[in-house]
Amino acid sequence: xxxxxxxxxxxxxxxxxxxxxxxxxxxxxxxxxxxxxxxxxxxxxxxxxxxxxxxxxxxxxxxxxxxxxxxxxxxxxxxxxxxxxxxxxxxxxxxxxxxxxxxxxxxxxxxxxxxxxxxxxxxxxxxxxxxxxxxxxxxxxxxxxxxxxxxxxxxxxxxxxxxxxxxxxxxxxxxxxxxxxxxxxxxxxxxxxxxxxxxxxxxxxxxxxxxxxxxxxxxxxxxxxxxxxxxxxxxxxxxxxxxxxxxxxxxxxxxxxxxxxxxxxxxxxxxxxxxxxxxxxxxxxxxxxxxxxxxxxxxxxxxxxxxxxxxxxxxxxxxxxxxxxxxxxxxxxxxxxxxxxxxxxxxxxxxxxxxxxxxxxxxxxxxxxxxxxxxxxxxxxxxxxxxxxxxxxxxxxxxxxxxxxxxxxxxxxxxxxxxxxxxxxxxxxxxxxxxxxxxxxxxxxxxxxxxxxxxxxxxxxxxxxxxxxxxxxxxx
Amino acid sequence: xxxxxxxxxxxxxxxxxxxxxxxxxxxxxxxxxxxxxxxxxxxxxxxxxxxxxxxxxxxxxxxxxxxxxxxxxxxxxxxxxxxxxxxxxxxxxxxxxxxxxxxxxxxxxxxxxxxxxxxxxxxxxxxxxxxxxxxxxxxxxxxxxxxxx
Numbered sequence: 001x002x003x004x005x006x007x008x009x010x011x012x013x014x015x016x017x018x019x020x021x022x023x024x025x026x027x028x029x030x031x032x033x034x035x036x037x038x039x040x041x042x043x044x045x046x047x048x049x050x051x052x053x054x055x056x057x058x059x060x061x062x063x064x065x066x067x068x069x070x071x072x073x074x075x076x077x078x079x080x081x082x083x084x085x086x087x088x089x090x091x092x093x094x095x096x097x098x099x100x101x102x103x104x105x106x107x108x109x110x111x112x113x114x115x116x117x118x119x120x121x122x123x124x125x126x127x128x129x130x131x132x133x134x135x136x137x138x139x140x141x142x143x144x145x146x147x148x149x150x151x152x153x154x155x156x157x158x159x160x161x162x163x164x165x166x167x168x169x170x171x172x173x174x175x176x177x178x179x180x181x182x183x184x185x186x187x188x189x190x191x192x193x194x195x196x197x198x199x200x201x202x203x204x205x206x207x208x209x210x211x212x213x214x215x216x217x218x219x220x221x222x223x224x225x226x227x228x229x230x231x232x233x234x235x236x237x238x239x240x241x242x243x244x245x246x247x248x249x250x251x252x253x254x255x256x257x258x259x260x261x262x263x264x265x266x267x268x269x270x271x272x273x274x275x276x277x278x279x280x281x282x283x284x285x286x287x288x289x290x291x292x293x294x295x296x297x298x299x300x301x302x303x304x305x306x307x308x309x310x311x312x313x314x315x316x317x318x319x320x321x322x323x324x325x326x327x328x329x330x331x332x333x334x335x336x337x338x339x340x341x342x343x344x345x346x347x348x349x350x351x352x353x354x355x356x357x358x359x360x361x362x363x364x365x366x367x368x369x370x371x372x373x374x375x376x377x378x379x380x381x382x383x384x385x386x387x388x389x390x391x392x393x394x395x396x397x398x399x400x401x402x403x404x405x406x407x408x409x410x411x412x413x414x415x416x417x418x419x420x421x422x423x424x425x426x427x428x429x430x431x432x433x434x435x436x437x438x439x440x441x442x443x444x445x446x447x448x449x450x451x452x453x454x455x456x457x458x459x460x461x462x463x464x465x466x467x468x469x470x471x472x473x474x475x476x
Numbered sequence: 477x478x479x480x481x482x483x484x485x486x487x488x489x490x491x492x493x494x495x496x497x498x499x500x501x502x503x504x505x506x507x508x509x510x511x512x513x514x515x516x517x518x519x520x521x522x523x524x525x526x527x528x529x530x531x532x533x534x535x536x537x538x539x540x541x542x543x544x545x546x547x548x549x550x551x552x553x554x555x556x557x558x559x560x561x562x563x564x565x566x567x568x569x570x571x572x573x574x575x576x577x578x579x580x581x582x583x584x585x586x587x588x589x590x591x592x593x594x595x596x597x598x599x600x601x602x603x604x605x606x607x608x609x610x611x612x613x614x615x616x617x618x619x620x621x622x623x624x625x
Contacts, residue, residue, distance in 0.1 A: 039497055067497040069603045069624065094600040094624045131524060131595035132564045132588040190561050200597045201625050239561050242600040242624075246554050253604070254543065266604035406495035407597070407625070436525075436596035476598075 001038040012063075012459035016043070021264070022050040028061040029392070029459040034451065037404075041067035042074075048264040049077050053272070054085025056334060056341065062348050062398040063455035064447070069093065070267030073347035076396045078332065080341055081273040086261065087282055088270035089252050091344040093325040094245035096285055097292035098203075098236030099349075100371040100399075101169075101321035102382065103300065105307065105314045107229040109209045112471065115310050116429060119207065120472040122306045124431035127205055127299060128197040129476040131434070135196035137298060144188050147195070148180035151290030152321075155297035161304075165297065167360045169321040170350065173297070175290050179283025183240065184247055187284075190239030191291060196298035198235045200437060200476035202400075204373075205303065206232045207472040208380060214464040218384050221366045222319055224466050231316065232380060232468070233299050234373050236325070237292035244288050248281045273342055282327070289326060296321060319382075320369035322349045324399045332394050343394050351385035351397035351462040370462040372453055373400045376430055376473040377423050377443030381453045383462035397462040401449035410445040411436065419443075423473075432475040441475060489616075491519035494606070496622045501606055502553070503620035509545065509609065512617035513552055514570040517583065520553055520602075521567055523623060524560075525593040530568035532584030540579045545609040548579055549619050553602035556583060557623075561598070564588050600624040 006014040006028065014035060016026030026046040028035065042065045049071055050059035056078055065074030070090030079085030112119065128135050139147060147154045152173030156163060166173035198205055210228040213219045224230070237244075252269035255277050256262075261270060271278040300318070307314040327344045334341075352359060352368040359368055367385035374380040378401075389395050405413075416435025419442050423430050432438050457464045489506025500523055504515030521527045536559050540551035552572075560566060567585030574580075588595060605622040612618055 041497075069605050069622070073498060094603075130590065131598045132590065134564075186558060190558065200595075242561075243558070246557075246601040249601075249604070250542075250547065250551070253547070266607070269604075403498050406497065407500050408493055408495060411596075433590045434594050434596055436594050440596055 001035055001040055001043050003035060005043055006035070012455055016047060018050065022047055024050050024055050024058050026050050027058045028065065029455065029461060030063040031455045034063055034455055038065060039067045042072045045070065045072040045075065048268060049075060051264055052086055052088065052268065052270060053261060054079040054081070054083040056080050056083070060393040062396065062461070063459070064398040064400060064402040064452045066402040068346060070265050071344065071346040073402065074398060075346045076344065076348050076393045078341040078343045078394055079273065080339060085273050085342060086270035087273050087278045087327055087342055088268060088344060089245055089248040089281055090267045090269045091346055092245070092285060092327050093346050094242045095236040096241035096245060096288035096325055097323040098325050099292060099296065099321060099323035100232060100234045100373050101296050101300065102319040102371050103231040103316045104223050104319055105229045105231060105316055107311060107314050108227045109229060111311060112229055116471060119306070119310050120429040120431050122310055123205060123303065123472065123474050126306050127302050127474060129433065129474055130200050130437070133197050134193040135298070137195040139192050139195060144192065145180045147294050148183060148287035148290055149178050150174055151293040152297040155294040160298045160301035165318045168318045169293060170323055173293055175286040177283065178286035178290050180287050182280040182284040183244060183287050187240045187243035190243045194238040195295060196302060197238060198299065198474070198476045199238055202441060203235045203476050204376065205299070205474040206470050208232055208468040208470050210466050211469045212467040214466065218366045218465045221363065222369055222382065222465060224382065230468060231303055232373065233296055233303070235295060235299065237288040238295060240291045241288040244284045248284065251277055285327060289323065292323065293321070320371065322371050324349055330394065345396055347399050348396050349399050350395060351389050352395045353385045353387040353390050370397050372398060372449065374449040375401065375443040375446045376441065376470055376475065377428065378449055380468045381449070381464060382466040382468065383453065383456065384465050386460050386463055388460040389462060392461060398452050398456050401446040401452055403445055404447045405445040407440040410440050410442050414439045414442040428470050429472045430475065437475060489515045491515040491522065493519060493522065496605065499622055499625050501620060501622045503618060505616055505618050507616065509617045510572040510574060512619040513549060513572050516549065516553065516619045517556055517567065517570045520556055520599065520623065523599055523625065524595045524597060525566060527568045529593055530566045531586045532569035533586045534565070534584065536563065536583050538581045538583065541577055543577060546607050549609050550602045550604060550607060550621060552579055552581065553621070553623065557599050557601060559583065566593060597625045
């Protein structure tokens, strides 16, 4: 991106002054190097989002921002319903509530040494992953409704996990005001056999080790020590979310003119929050969030079963579960007045600071765990929300590294088998049904996650707590 | 920018992929709008697997309706995504007929076999990004958009 387009307001804060139809400025949090490598499309998309009705404060981009659909991936924007604000299906995306959860295991790297291979095989065989995979949980019409209304709370009621898990999931595991009746039969059919599956693409299940602590005190509150083994699960609302995204994108595009909304890009499809389409989308999207939470809860249950069989001394407890692609109603202080806003995070996570009332009591003094996923060959990070972050971008941070190379380029550069072999020499066991999928997801095809995390830390969006490196990775 | 030499070029047209930072673009090219849409269907299959590995054994019929050609292309690709997901099939041969604002298609394919097809990634949906359906200077129809994977 051309630096001349931006005005620097701090070491890691760049502003785009409102021009043309922009209602608010654009703000990008990133280092000079990251800005330099960002696609011009990010600039275009940040400014396009700034033109949407009812947007307040600014159109934000996180340090990992890259070219998305309508919104940049790594985009954050909030809308005030009383100012004609909109909800955007494009601003949430197809993989509604795709997210990451992190489980402590109570094990150290030494405990896994003799069983790592066995564990990798068992996780690969017991957790459905990849194109066309189906889960063991099949939902009839009644259970589908209950799952869409209840989320992870429904899953726990069915025996998948514990009530304690719910405390450490956003919305306590269940998004209120979900309206399963606004989820089409097509979306429900697409989901009926997909509960408890990982999916494909950048989704994964990883066994990781804590290799470094940056903030020992917060790590201690999070229950993390150097040498600990943890498990990361990255997946979303599967076919149901994809179908809801597809259907509402079309209905918002075709009704935009009726709502007097001028779309600079059809992918920014949106509808007034206070409109029939807007309300129906919100109800369906919240049901999809519940689907994602239930899905990660079932996968967690399967992972616990595998660990119980292979390392019975393990005890898997949930540190936290964050969602990436959402629109949530939150109260934020605007000009000193608490205001109810519809906050869109597209490829961005919540990063609520210490004292936030939505955090569980045991974490409230330090802030929300922010989980940043890396690649199968590099690292992931645990960060913590800061007090400053609440005023920077509604308590939001980056969600991952983002690709630096297209899938096709990656396929030309690497062979899946070679990637698996190379990582095995570094002690990382990869299991996947598709070698082509491995090549497309090769670690070299992604940006440096550490640089992105450092930028988030420098900008005070979130503070680094721990670095995690993979031991076993199951890819879809 | 075209990243890939079309793998399949017949009298009915050709397909290719074009890059998007996070995802992938599909482009169908043909002497008619229908041929371009059919080739875009092949390009979609090629995101997942090698189209030549998919035997055209079973036929599935689809109908889509949209106010313009571009929205119709997105609907057509999303109909394929839906059928692939719910039937757990892959498709390698298509015929398309248009009437007014509707598209009537038949897709031939087979159930997915993980070992043989080595599916790289599932497509979540077709998007409005880089979406266009138009004729070029030589009269060829080009139908394209980015798909989210």
